[in-house]
Structure formats: C-alpha cells, structure tokens
Amino acid sequence: LAKTTQPISMDSYEGQEVNITCSHNNIATNDYITWYQQFPSQGPRFIIQGYKTKVTNEVASLFIPADRKSSTLSLPRVSLSDTAVYYCLVGEGSARQLTFGSGTQLTVLP
Amino acid sequence: DADVTQTPRNRITKTGKRIMLECSQTKGHDRMYWYRQDPGLGLRLIYYSFDVKDINKGEISDGYSVSRQAQAKFSLSLESAIPNQTALYFCAISKGQGSSYNEQFFGPGTRLTVL
Numbered sequence: 001l002a003k004t005t006q007p008i009s010m011d012s013y014e015g016q017e018v019n020i021t022c023s024h025n026n027i028a029t030n031d032y033i034t035w036y037q038q039f040p041s042q043g044p045r046f047i048i049q050g051y052k053t054k055v056t057n058e059v060a061s062l063f064i065p066a067d068r069k070s071s072t073l074s075l076p077r078v079s080l081s082d083t084a085v086y087y088c089l090v091g092e093g094s095a096r097q098l099t100f101g102s103g104t105q106l107t108v109l110p
Numbered sequence: 111d112a113d114v115t116q117t118p119r120n121r122i123t124k125t126g127k128r129i130m131l132e133c134s135q136t137k138g139h140d141r142m143y144w145y146r147q148d149p150g151l152g153l154r155l156i157y158y159s160f161d162v163k164d165i166n167k168g169e170i171s172d173g174y175s176v177s178r179q180a181q182a183k184f185s186l187s188l189e190s191a192i193p194n195q196t197a198l199y200f201c202a203i204s205k206g207q208g209s210s211y212n213e214q215f216f217g218p219g220t221r222l223t224v225l
Binding site: 034041042043044045046049087097098099100101102103 | 145153168216218219
C-alpha cells in the first residue's frame with residue numbers, strides 16, 4: 001500500500017477556497033486516490049475519488065498531476081461546518097484494505 | 111434508517127471481561143470491516159470480511175476475534191478486554207468485487223471504555 005503524506009493541520013476562513021495536498025510518491029499503476037472527511041466522534045465519509053487529471057463532484061474537486069505522485073483536494077468556499085479531519089488514501093480500486101493515516105485537521109474560522 | 115448500525119453505542123467494562131460489538135447493514139454490500147480509532151489518530155483496521163466465508167486479519171487483530179453470521183451482520187469480540195483496548199470502534203461496509211471505488215460506508219461508532 002502506498003504511503004501518503006499530508007499536512008497535520010490547516011486553518012482557513014469562511015468563504016475561502018481550501019486546497020489540501022497529499023504526497024504519494026510510491027503510487028502504483030492500479031492505485032486510485034480517495035479522500036474521506038471525518039467529524040469528531042463520527043465515522044469517515046467518502047468525499048471523492050480519482051485516478052488522473054481532474055474529478056469534480058458536488059462537494060469538492062480532486063486534481064491529480066500527470067506523474068500522480070501527489071494530489072490536491074479542493075474545497076470551494078468553505079464554511080464552519082467543513083471543519084473536520086481529511087484523509088488521503090491510495091490503493092487499488094478493489095483494494096482489500098484501506099490505510100488511513102493521521103489526516104489533515106482543517107479548521108475553518110469565522 | 112441508517113445503512114450501517116452498531117450496537118452498543120457506548121460501553122464501559124472491566125478488565126478481563128468478554129465484550130461483543132455488533133454491526134448490521136441494510137445495503138446488501140458484501141464487504142464488512144472493523145476499525146478502531148484512538149484519540150488524535152487515524153483508523154486502524156482490525157478485521158475484514160469479503161463474504162460470509164471469508165475472514166481476514168487486519169493491521170491490529172491481536173486480542174480480537176470476529177464472526178460473520180450473515181451477509182448483513184459482522185460482530186467483533188474482545189475475548190478478555192484490557193485498558194489499552196479503550197477506543198472508538200467503527201464498522202464499515204463496501205461493495206463487492208468489481209467495484210472500482212474505495213468507497214466505504216461507516217457506522218456511527220461504538221465508544222468502548224475498559225477500566
């Protein structure tokens with residue numbers, strides 16, 4: 001399983017765009033990049049997944065450069081309710097296991 | 111109704127007691143997982159099951175056992191609870207083989223305290 005590295009914490013203000021970058025230098029050809037969000041005392045929630053270039057859904061965008069050694073989760077116009085821990089995971093599409101690192105604590109300030 | 115249900119939601123027990131945490135799902139997914147989370151840390155996989163006859167150890171299976179009673183039910187047991195098993199436990203489910211998505215659906219969690 002590819003190891004991921006992401007910042008421990010980030011602060012932002014309401015209404016700003018937030019970009020969280022994840023490094024995964026050892027990503028394998030068959031690996032997908034998946035992001036989860038977790039609020040305190042709740043289970044993680046799937047946000048977005050991608051393989052290359054750009055993926056967008058109703059809550060976020062995921063940017064993946066051509067070498068796929070990193071990825072950036074973009075949250076447009078964050079609100080206080082986006083304060084949470086964000087996990088970047090890398091694994092094969094039908095992986096038997098997912099490895100959650102320590103994640104990035106995003107704090108949105110008023 | 112929630113897709114993934116965990117019981118109990120909170121449990122306080124004493125060292126040496128046997129504890130069972132239960133998980134049930136209504137989505138009909140084949141894969142089920144048990145994780146534990148310690149304060150300030152990410153989730154660690156304890157056991158996972160891809161169908162009723164498939165049980166696999168995860169990263170930290172020592173001191174735990176599981177039972178997949180049916181496709182919809184996956185139980186985690188602590189044979190003899192110890193204080194360092196105090197944690198938040200999550201059950202998760204995902205689609206079966208052929209899905210290209212690492213999308214897991216998590217239950218609400220069980221907060222276990224071992225005194």
